Structure formats: structure tokens, C-alpha cells
Amino acid sequence: MSAVFKTKRLLLRYANEHDAAMLLTLVNQSHFIKYIGDKAIYTLSDAKNYIEQRRGSGNSWFL
Numbered sequence: 001m002s003a004v005f006k007t008k009r010l011l012l013r014y015a016n017e018h019d020a021a022m023l024l025t026l027v028n029q030s031h032f033i034k035y036i037g038d039k040a041i042y043t044l045s046d047a048k049n050y051i052e053q054r055r056g057s058g059n060s061w062f063l
Helices: 017-027 030-035 044-055
Strands: 003-006 011-014
Touching: 017 030, 017 044
Parallel strands: none
Antiparallel strands: 003 011
């Protein structure tokens, strides 16, 4: 795990394929869908693809 930004209480890093299961769980919670929106991530494969598509763009941060 390579930190991009780190303090005593925070570690910010880019997402990777190991985060796919957590992402799948998060984006399918009712409150996430209600307040953020449906990201069309319904399977583990969808989650891995979502992370991979954003990896190079710098838009895939995880805390």
C-alpha cells in the first residue's frame, strides 16, 4: 500500500483491486444510492472495473 498523503490520523491512497469488495458494499447501501446516486456497480467484477477505469485519472481515492 503506497500512501499518497499521510498524517498521524489519516492515510490517503489510490484505490486498487483489493478495495473492490468494500466498494461494492458501500455503493449498494440505500443511503449511498439516495444521497450520492446509483453508480451501476452490482457485481464484484463491476467494482473492479470501476476502480481500474479511474486508476489513471486520479479520481480513485480511499481513506
